[in-house]
Amino acid sequence: MGYTLNFAVVWRNFDQLLEGLALSLGLAFVSILIGAAIGLLVAFALIAKSGWIKRPAATYVTVIRNLPILVLVLFAYFALPQMGVRLGKLESFVAVLSIYSGAYLAEVFRAGLISIPKGLTEAGLAIGLTPMQIRTSIIVPLMLRNVLPSLSSTVISLFKDTSLAAAIAVPELTFEARKINVESFRVIETWIVASGLYVATCSVLAALMRFAERRLSVPR
Protein backbone atom coordinates (compact mmCIF):
# COMPACT_ATOMS: atom_id res chain seq x y z
CA MET A 1 0.00 0.00 0.00
CA GLY A 2 2.91 2.29 0.68
CA TYR A 3 1.04 4.29 3.30
CA THR A 4 2.69 4.48 6.73
CA LEU A 5 0.46 5.35 9.64
CA ASN A 6 1.63 8.47 11.44
CA PHE A 7 -0.54 9.84 14.21
CA ALA A 8 1.83 12.69 15.16
CA VAL A 9 -0.21 15.42 13.44
CA VAL A 10 -3.40 14.17 14.96
CA TRP A 11 -1.98 14.13 18.48
CA ARG A 12 -0.56 17.65 17.97
CA ASN A 13 -4.08 18.80 17.19
CA PHE A 14 -5.78 16.56 19.75
CA ASP A 15 -6.85 19.58 21.83
CA GLN A 16 -8.84 20.81 18.87
CA LEU A 17 -10.65 17.46 18.66
CA LEU A 18 -11.41 17.55 22.39
CA GLU A 19 -12.80 21.06 22.07
CA GLY A 20 -14.94 19.78 19.23
CA LEU A 21 -16.12 16.89 21.36
CA ALA A 22 -16.96 19.26 24.22
CA LEU A 23 -19.08 21.32 21.85
CA SER A 24 -20.78 18.17 20.51
CA LEU A 25 -21.67 17.16 24.06
CA GLY A 26 -22.87 20.65 24.89
CA LEU A 27 -25.09 20.81 21.80
CA ALA A 28 -26.51 17.37 22.56
CA PHE A 29 -27.08 18.17 26.25
CA VAL A 30 -28.95 21.43 25.66
CA SER A 31 -30.95 20.06 22.72
CA ILE A 32 -31.97 16.86 24.49
CA LEU A 33 -33.00 18.85 27.57
CA ILE A 34 -35.22 21.15 25.50
CA GLY A 35 -36.33 18.15 23.44
CA ALA A 36 -37.31 16.27 26.59
CA ALA A 37 -39.51 19.18 27.69
CA ILE A 38 -41.13 19.29 24.25
CA GLY A 39 -41.40 15.49 24.19
CA LEU A 40 -43.12 15.38 27.58
CA LEU A 41 -45.76 17.94 26.61
CA VAL A 42 -46.31 16.28 23.23
CA ALA A 43 -46.52 12.81 24.80
CA PHE A 44 -49.33 13.98 27.11
CA ALA A 45 -51.01 15.61 24.10
CA LEU A 46 -50.74 12.33 22.15
CA ILE A 47 -52.68 10.46 24.84
CA ALA A 48 -55.25 13.24 25.33
CA LYS A 49 -58.91 12.42 24.69
CA SER A 50 -59.57 15.61 22.74
CA GLY A 51 -58.75 15.46 19.03
CA TRP A 52 -57.98 19.17 19.08
CA ILE A 53 -55.02 18.46 21.33
CA LYS A 54 -54.05 15.09 19.88
CA ARG A 55 -54.04 15.93 16.16
CA PRO A 56 -51.48 18.79 16.13
CA ALA A 57 -49.17 16.71 18.33
CA ALA A 58 -49.46 13.67 16.06
CA THR A 59 -48.82 15.84 12.99
CA TYR A 60 -45.68 17.32 14.55
CA VAL A 61 -44.31 13.86 15.34
CA THR A 62 -45.11 12.48 11.88
CA VAL A 63 -43.65 15.40 9.96
CA ILE A 64 -40.42 15.58 11.94
CA ARG A 65 -39.84 11.83 11.94
CA ASN A 66 -40.28 11.69 8.18
CA LEU A 67 -37.66 14.34 7.50
CA PRO A 68 -33.91 13.63 7.39
CA ILE A 69 -32.29 15.72 10.08
CA LEU A 70 -29.72 17.05 7.59
CA VAL A 71 -32.58 18.59 5.58
CA LEU A 72 -33.85 20.28 8.74
CA VAL A 73 -30.36 21.57 9.58
CA LEU A 74 -29.87 23.05 6.11
CA PHE A 75 -33.39 24.44 5.99
CA ALA A 76 -33.05 26.18 9.35
CA TYR A 77 -29.67 27.68 8.51
CA PHE A 78 -30.11 28.62 4.84
CA ALA A 79 -33.85 28.90 4.18
CA LEU A 80 -35.14 30.48 7.39
CA PRO A 81 -33.01 33.66 7.03
CA GLN A 82 -34.65 34.18 3.62
CA MET A 83 -37.96 34.11 5.47
CA GLY A 84 -36.75 36.69 7.95
CA VAL A 85 -35.70 34.37 10.80
CA ARG A 86 -32.04 34.92 11.40
CA LEU A 87 -30.29 32.63 13.90
CA GLY A 88 -26.62 32.04 14.62
CA LYS A 89 -25.09 28.69 13.65
CA LEU A 90 -25.26 27.30 17.18
CA GLU A 91 -28.75 28.58 17.92
CA SER A 92 -30.03 27.32 14.60
CA PHE A 93 -28.59 23.84 15.17
CA VAL A 94 -29.80 23.63 18.78
CA ALA A 95 -33.28 24.65 17.64
CA VAL A 96 -33.29 21.92 15.00
CA LEU A 97 -31.94 19.18 17.24
CA SER A 98 -34.37 20.16 20.03
CA ILE A 99 -37.38 19.97 17.73
CA TYR A 100 -36.04 16.75 16.23
CA SER A 101 -35.38 15.07 19.58
CA GLY A 102 -38.75 16.34 20.84
CA ALA A 103 -40.52 14.21 18.24
CA TYR A 104 -38.51 11.07 19.01
CA LEU A 105 -38.71 11.50 22.78
CA ALA A 106 -42.48 12.14 22.54
CA GLU A 107 -42.92 8.68 21.05
CA VAL A 108 -40.68 7.09 23.68
CA PHE A 109 -42.52 8.89 26.49
CA ARG A 110 -45.93 8.04 25.06
CA ALA A 111 -45.06 4.34 25.12
CA GLY A 112 -44.02 4.75 28.77
CA LEU A 113 -47.22 6.58 29.66
CA ILE A 114 -49.70 4.09 28.22
CA SER A 115 -48.16 1.22 30.17
CA ILE A 116 -49.04 2.85 33.53
CA PRO A 117 -52.16 1.23 35.04
CA LYS A 118 -55.19 3.54 35.20
CA GLY A 119 -55.79 2.43 38.78
CA LEU A 120 -52.80 4.47 39.98
CA THR A 121 -54.37 7.67 38.66
CA GLU A 122 -57.63 6.71 40.37
CA ALA A 123 -55.83 6.03 43.63
CA GLY A 124 -54.27 9.49 43.38
CA LEU A 125 -57.62 11.10 42.65
CA ALA A 126 -59.22 9.23 45.54
CA ILE A 127 -56.84 10.79 48.09
CA GLY A 128 -57.60 14.24 46.70
CA LEU A 129 -54.61 14.88 44.47
CA THR A 130 -55.24 17.15 41.48
CA PRO A 131 -54.56 15.77 37.99
CA MET A 132 -51.40 17.89 37.80
CA GLN A 133 -50.12 16.57 41.17
CA ILE A 134 -50.77 13.05 39.92
CA ARG A 135 -48.72 13.73 36.81
CA THR A 136 -45.75 15.16 38.68
CA SER A 137 -45.70 12.75 41.64
CA ILE A 138 -46.84 9.49 40.08
CA ILE A 139 -47.16 9.38 36.30
CA VAL A 140 -43.94 11.07 35.19
CA PRO A 141 -41.63 9.32 37.70
CA LEU A 142 -43.08 5.94 36.71
CA MET A 143 -42.97 6.77 33.01
CA LEU A 144 -39.28 7.70 33.23
CA ARG A 145 -38.50 4.39 34.93
CA ASN A 146 -40.44 2.57 32.21
CA VAL A 147 -38.58 4.23 29.36
CA LEU A 148 -35.00 4.36 30.67
CA PRO A 149 -33.89 1.24 28.75
CA SER A 150 -35.14 2.56 25.40
CA LEU A 151 -34.15 6.13 26.26
CA SER A 152 -30.49 5.11 26.22
CA SER A 153 -30.40 4.31 22.49
CA THR A 154 -32.39 7.44 21.64
CA VAL A 155 -30.00 9.66 23.60
CA ILE A 156 -26.97 8.06 21.93
CA SER A 157 -28.54 8.50 18.49
CA LEU A 158 -29.23 12.15 19.21
CA PHE A 159 -25.67 12.70 20.42
CA LYS A 160 -24.32 11.22 17.19
CA ASP A 161 -26.64 13.49 15.20
CA THR A 162 -24.61 16.49 16.41
CA SER A 163 -22.06 15.51 13.72
CA LEU A 164 -24.50 16.94 11.15
CA ALA A 165 -23.76 20.40 12.52
CA ALA A 166 -20.51 20.12 10.53
CA ALA A 167 -22.65 20.80 7.45
CA ILE A 168 -23.15 24.39 8.62
CA ALA A 169 -19.59 24.79 9.94
CA VAL A 170 -20.35 24.43 13.64
CA PRO A 171 -16.92 23.56 15.11
CA GLU A 172 -18.00 20.30 16.77
CA LEU A 173 -16.02 17.04 16.65
CA THR A 174 -16.69 16.02 13.03
CA PHE A 175 -15.98 19.53 11.77
CA GLU A 176 -12.69 19.70 13.68
CA ALA A 177 -11.66 16.27 12.39
CA ARG A 178 -12.34 17.31 8.84
CA LYS A 179 -10.23 20.44 9.35
CA ILE A 180 -7.27 18.41 10.60
CA ASN A 181 -7.77 15.96 7.76
CA VAL A 182 -7.70 18.73 5.16
CA GLU A 183 -4.71 20.49 6.68
CA SER A 184 -2.59 17.40 7.30
CA PHE A 185 -3.71 14.91 4.63
CA ARG A 186 -3.61 12.28 7.40
CA VAL A 187 -7.02 10.90 6.37
CA ILE A 188 -6.93 7.48 7.99
CA GLU A 189 -5.35 8.60 11.25
CA THR A 190 -7.70 11.55 11.70
CA TRP A 191 -10.88 9.55 11.21
CA ILE A 192 -9.66 6.66 13.32
CA VAL A 193 -9.07 9.00 16.26
CA ALA A 194 -12.34 10.88 15.73
CA SER A 195 -14.23 7.56 15.54
CA GLY A 196 -12.51 6.41 18.72
CA LEU A 197 -13.71 9.54 20.48
CA TYR A 198 -17.31 8.96 19.34
CA VAL A 199 -17.26 5.32 20.42
CA ALA A 200 -15.72 6.11 23.80
CA THR A 201 -18.20 8.91 24.48
CA CYS A 202 -21.20 6.80 23.50
CA SER A 203 -19.97 3.95 25.72
CA VAL A 204 -19.75 6.35 28.66
CA LEU A 205 -23.26 7.65 27.92
CA ALA A 206 -24.61 4.09 27.78
CA ALA A 207 -22.91 3.24 31.07
CA LEU A 208 -24.39 6.34 32.72
CA MET A 209 -27.86 5.39 31.52
CA ARG A 210 -27.46 1.83 32.83
CA PHE A 211 -26.35 3.26 36.15
CA ALA A 212 -29.43 5.50 36.30
CA GLU A 213 -31.61 2.54 35.38
CA ARG A 214 -30.22 0.47 38.25
CA ARG A 215 -30.46 3.33 40.75
CA LEU A 216 -34.07 4.14 39.89
CA SER A 217 -35.40 0.63 39.46
CA VAL A 218 -38.34 -0.20 41.69
CA PRO A 219 -37.44 -2.98 44.17
CA ARG A 220 -39.48 -6.15 43.86
Place this chain on the structure above:
Amino acid sequence: MSKVLLEIQGLRKQYGIVEVLKGVDCTMREGEVISIIGSSGSGKTTMLRCINMLEDFQGGHIRLEGEEIGYEHSGSSRRRKSEKEIARQRALTGMAFQQFNLFPHMTAAQNVMLGLVKVKKMSHDEARVLAEKWLDRVGLSARADTYPGQLSGGQQQRVAIARAIAMAPRLMLFDEVTSALDPELVGEVLQVIKALAADGMSMLLVTHEMRFAYEVSSRVIFMNQGVICEEGDPKEMFAKPRTERLAEFLKTSSFN
Protein backbone atom coordinates in the same frame (compact mmCIF):
# COMPACT_ATOMS: atom_id res chain seq x y z
CA MET B 1 -80.04 8.74 66.08
CA SER B 2 -76.79 10.07 64.65
CA LYS B 3 -76.86 12.71 61.95
CA VAL B 4 -77.11 12.07 58.23
CA LEU B 5 -73.71 11.66 56.56
CA LEU B 6 -74.51 10.71 52.99
CA GLU B 7 -77.61 11.31 50.97
CA ILE B 8 -78.11 9.89 47.50
CA GLN B 9 -81.20 10.93 45.54
CA GLY B 10 -82.30 9.62 42.17
CA LEU B 11 -78.73 8.78 41.10
CA ARG B 12 -78.60 7.98 37.39
CA LYS B 13 -75.57 6.96 35.38
CA GLN B 14 -75.21 5.74 31.83
CA TYR B 15 -72.37 4.58 29.60
CA GLY B 16 -73.48 5.55 26.12
CA ILE B 17 -76.96 4.10 25.83
CA VAL B 18 -76.52 1.56 28.62
CA GLU B 19 -78.11 2.73 31.85
CA VAL B 20 -76.11 1.37 34.79
CA LEU B 21 -77.81 3.25 37.61
CA LYS B 22 -81.51 3.89 37.17
CA GLY B 23 -82.35 6.13 40.09
CA VAL B 24 -80.67 5.09 43.31
CA ASP B 25 -81.87 6.53 46.61
CA CYS B 26 -80.01 5.94 49.82
CA THR B 27 -79.41 7.69 53.13
CA MET B 28 -76.53 6.83 55.41
CA ARG B 29 -75.98 8.01 58.96
CA GLU B 30 -72.72 8.67 60.73
CA GLY B 31 -71.04 5.51 62.02
CA GLU B 32 -73.05 3.16 59.84
CA VAL B 33 -71.36 0.23 58.12
CA ILE B 34 -73.27 -0.62 54.97
CA SER B 35 -72.49 -3.53 52.69
CA ILE B 36 -73.64 -3.38 49.10
CA ILE B 37 -74.22 -6.79 47.58
CA GLY B 38 -75.51 -7.95 44.24
CA SER B 39 -74.41 -9.82 41.15
CA SER B 40 -71.83 -8.32 38.81
CA GLY B 41 -73.30 -5.68 36.54
CA SER B 42 -75.86 -4.64 39.14
CA GLY B 43 -74.22 -1.21 39.48
CA LYS B 44 -72.83 -1.51 43.01
CA THR B 45 -69.23 -0.57 42.15
CA THR B 46 -70.42 2.22 39.85
CA MET B 47 -72.52 3.68 42.65
CA LEU B 48 -69.50 3.65 44.95
CA ARG B 49 -67.34 5.33 42.30
CA CYS B 50 -69.92 8.09 41.75
CA ILE B 51 -69.66 9.07 45.42
CA ASN B 52 -66.04 10.19 44.94
CA MET B 53 -66.54 11.28 41.34
CA LEU B 54 -64.31 8.63 39.81
CA GLU B 55 -67.38 8.33 37.58
CA ASP B 56 -69.38 11.25 36.28
CA PHE B 57 -73.13 10.79 36.60
CA GLN B 58 -75.95 12.16 34.52
CA GLY B 59 -78.72 12.66 37.02
CA GLY B 60 -79.58 12.93 40.69
CA HIS B 61 -77.79 14.29 43.73
CA ILE B 62 -75.11 13.05 46.08
CA ARG B 63 -74.66 15.03 49.27
CA LEU B 64 -71.96 14.44 51.85
CA GLU B 65 -72.72 16.21 55.13
CA GLY B 66 -75.14 18.37 53.17
CA GLU B 67 -72.53 19.37 50.59
CA GLU B 68 -73.46 18.75 46.96
CA ILE B 69 -70.84 16.43 45.41
CA GLY B 70 -69.52 16.89 41.89
CA TYR B 71 -72.03 19.23 40.28
CA GLU B 72 -73.38 22.75 40.61
CA HIS B 73 -77.09 23.07 40.08
CA SER B 74 -78.82 26.22 39.00
CA GLY B 75 -82.44 25.84 38.03
CA SER B 76 -82.70 22.87 35.73
CA SER B 77 -79.08 23.01 34.47
CA ARG B 78 -76.09 21.41 36.13
CA ARG B 79 -72.37 21.87 35.65
CA ARG B 80 -69.43 19.76 36.76
CA LYS B 81 -67.50 21.49 39.52
CA SER B 82 -63.87 22.53 38.88
CA GLU B 83 -61.14 19.86 39.09
CA LYS B 84 -59.74 21.62 42.13
CA GLU B 85 -63.07 21.65 43.94
CA ILE B 86 -63.70 18.00 43.06
CA ALA B 87 -60.23 17.09 44.33
CA ARG B 88 -61.07 18.79 47.65
CA GLN B 89 -64.35 16.87 47.86
CA ARG B 90 -62.65 13.57 47.04
CA ALA B 91 -60.38 14.04 50.03
CA LEU B 92 -63.51 13.92 52.23
CA THR B 93 -63.90 10.25 51.35
CA GLY B 94 -61.29 7.51 51.33
CA MET B 95 -61.27 4.60 48.95
CA ALA B 96 -59.66 1.17 48.84
CA PHE B 97 -59.60 -0.67 45.52
CA GLN B 98 -59.79 -4.27 44.41
CA GLN B 99 -56.31 -4.00 42.83
CA PHE B 100 -54.74 -2.09 45.80
CA ASN B 101 -53.25 0.51 43.41
CA LEU B 102 -50.25 1.34 45.57
CA PHE B 103 -47.70 3.63 43.93
CA PRO B 104 -44.94 1.13 43.07
CA HIS B 105 -42.05 3.62 43.17
CA MET B 106 -42.79 4.65 46.75
CA THR B 107 -42.30 2.78 50.01
CA ALA B 108 -45.31 1.88 52.15
CA ALA B 109 -44.72 4.98 54.29
CA GLN B 110 -44.29 7.24 51.25
CA ASN B 111 -47.56 5.92 49.84
CA VAL B 112 -49.34 6.98 53.03
CA MET B 113 -47.48 10.29 53.25
CA LEU B 114 -48.13 11.51 49.70
CA GLY B 115 -51.69 12.73 50.31
CA LEU B 116 -50.79 14.12 53.74
CA VAL B 117 -48.02 16.26 52.26
CA LYS B 118 -49.62 17.24 48.95
CA VAL B 119 -53.27 17.55 49.96
CA LYS B 120 -53.21 18.20 53.71
CA LYS B 121 -50.03 20.30 53.35
CA MET B 122 -48.36 18.63 56.34
CA SER B 123 -44.61 18.81 56.81
CA HIS B 124 -42.62 15.73 55.87
CA ASP B 125 -41.97 14.93 59.55
CA GLU B 126 -45.61 15.27 60.64
CA ALA B 127 -46.69 13.09 57.74
CA ARG B 128 -44.08 10.46 58.61
CA VAL B 129 -45.31 10.24 62.20
CA LEU B 130 -48.89 9.84 61.07
CA ALA B 131 -47.95 7.30 58.39
CA GLU B 132 -46.11 5.20 60.96
CA LYS B 133 -49.10 5.39 63.30
CA TRP B 134 -51.50 4.11 60.65
CA LEU B 135 -49.13 1.47 59.34
CA ASP B 136 -48.87 0.27 62.91
CA ARG B 137 -52.67 0.16 63.14
CA VAL B 138 -52.83 -2.17 60.14
CA GLY B 139 -50.05 -4.31 61.60
CA LEU B 140 -47.29 -3.23 59.24
CA SER B 141 -45.06 -0.94 61.29
CA ALA B 142 -42.07 -3.13 60.41
CA ARG B 143 -42.75 -2.68 56.69
CA ALA B 144 -42.81 1.14 56.52
CA ASP B 145 -39.75 1.34 54.28
CA THR B 146 -40.65 -1.60 52.06
CA TYR B 147 -41.76 -1.18 48.45
CA PRO B 148 -45.16 -2.54 47.34
CA GLY B 149 -43.50 -5.08 45.02
CA GLN B 150 -41.93 -6.72 48.06
CA LEU B 151 -45.20 -7.08 49.97
CA SER B 152 -47.85 -9.81 49.77
CA GLY B 153 -51.28 -8.95 48.37
CA GLY B 154 -52.80 -8.80 51.83
CA GLN B 155 -50.05 -6.52 53.07
CA GLN B 156 -50.43 -4.25 50.04
CA GLN B 157 -54.14 -3.94 50.64
CA ARG B 158 -53.54 -3.06 54.31
CA VAL B 159 -51.10 -0.32 53.22
CA ALA B 160 -53.72 0.93 50.75
CA ILE B 161 -56.29 1.09 53.55
CA ALA B 162 -53.80 2.94 55.78
CA ARG B 163 -53.15 5.39 52.93
CA ALA B 164 -56.87 6.15 52.68
CA ILE B 165 -57.60 6.26 56.44
CA ALA B 166 -54.62 8.51 57.23
CA MET B 167 -56.37 11.30 55.30
CA ALA B 168 -59.05 11.26 58.02
CA PRO B 169 -61.96 10.81 55.60
CA ARG B 170 -65.57 11.30 56.72
CA LEU B 171 -66.52 8.13 54.88
CA MET B 172 -64.55 5.08 53.70
CA LEU B 173 -65.43 3.34 50.45
CA PHE B 174 -64.27 -0.25 49.97
CA ASP B 175 -64.54 -1.65 46.46
CA GLU B 176 -64.29 -5.45 46.57
CA VAL B 177 -61.06 -5.15 48.50
CA THR B 178 -60.60 -8.89 49.02
CA SER B 179 -61.55 -10.11 45.54
CA ALA B 180 -58.00 -10.08 44.18
CA LEU B 181 -56.50 -11.80 47.21
CA ASP B 182 -55.50 -15.40 47.73
CA PRO B 183 -58.01 -17.00 50.13
CA GLU B 184 -55.49 -17.27 52.98
CA LEU B 185 -54.84 -13.50 52.84
CA VAL B 186 -58.48 -12.40 52.97
CA GLY B 187 -58.73 -12.72 56.75
CA GLU B 188 -56.02 -10.21 57.62
CA VAL B 189 -57.68 -7.51 55.48
CA LEU B 190 -61.17 -8.17 56.87
CA GLN B 191 -59.66 -7.99 60.35
CA VAL B 192 -58.42 -4.45 59.64
CA ILE B 193 -61.83 -3.39 58.30
CA LYS B 194 -63.56 -4.86 61.35
CA ALA B 195 -61.28 -2.86 63.64
CA LEU B 196 -62.12 0.33 61.75
CA ALA B 197 -65.81 -0.44 62.06
CA ALA B 198 -65.39 -0.92 65.78
CA ASP B 199 -63.77 2.55 65.94
CA GLY B 200 -66.95 4.05 64.53
CA MET B 201 -65.69 4.81 61.00
CA SER B 202 -68.55 5.22 58.54
CA MET B 203 -68.08 2.69 55.77
CA LEU B 204 -69.66 1.66 52.54
CA LEU B 205 -68.44 -1.72 51.28
CA VAL B 206 -69.03 -3.43 47.98
CA THR B 207 -68.32 -7.05 48.77
CA HIS B 208 -68.78 -10.64 47.74
CA GLU B 209 -67.92 -11.86 51.22
CA MET B 210 -71.44 -12.67 52.44
CA ARG B 211 -70.33 -13.96 55.81
CA PHE B 212 -68.38 -10.74 56.38
CA ALA B 213 -71.29 -8.56 55.24
CA TYR B 214 -73.49 -10.48 57.65
CA GLU B 215 -71.11 -10.00 60.57
CA VAL B 216 -69.93 -6.39 60.31
CA SER B 217 -72.72 -4.51 58.57
CA SER B 218 -75.34 -2.49 60.37
CA ARG B 219 -77.27 -2.57 57.12
CA VAL B 220 -77.11 -4.41 53.81
CA ILE B 221 -78.16 -3.03 50.44
CA PHE B 222 -78.99 -5.48 47.69
CA MET B 223 -78.65 -4.00 44.22
CA ASN B 224 -80.12 -5.44 41.08
CA GLN B 225 -80.11 -4.04 37.55
CA GLY B 226 -79.20 -0.52 38.57
CA VAL B 227 -81.59 -0.01 41.46
CA ILE B 228 -81.67 -0.84 45.15
CA CYS B 229 -83.87 -3.89 45.26
CA GLU B 230 -83.92 -4.55 48.97
CA GLU B 231 -82.21 -3.22 52.07
CA GLY B 232 -82.30 -3.78 55.76
CA ASP B 233 -80.79 -5.50 58.74
CA PRO B 234 -78.45 -8.25 57.53
CA LYS B 235 -79.80 -10.85 59.93
CA GLU B 236 -83.40 -10.39 58.82
CA MET B 237 -82.51 -10.01 55.16
CA PHE B 238 -80.36 -13.10 54.94
CA ALA B 239 -82.80 -15.20 56.93
CA LYS B 240 -86.01 -13.96 55.27
CA PRO B 241 -85.38 -12.25 51.92
CA ARG B 242 -88.48 -10.30 50.90
CA THR B 243 -87.83 -10.38 47.17
CA GLU B 244 -87.46 -13.35 44.86
CA ARG B 245 -84.27 -11.84 43.38
CA LEU B 246 -82.46 -11.60 46.70
CA ALA B 247 -83.51 -15.14 47.61
CA GLU B 248 -82.06 -16.33 44.33
CA PHE B 249 -78.87 -14.30 44.75
CA LEU B 250 -78.30 -15.64 48.26
CA LYS B 251 -78.81 -19.17 47.03
CA THR B 252 -76.13 -18.85 44.33
CA SER B 253 -73.55 -16.94 46.39
CA SER B 254 -71.39 -18.93 48.75
CA PHE B 255 -72.08 -18.10 52.37
CA ASN B 256 -68.84 -18.97 54.12
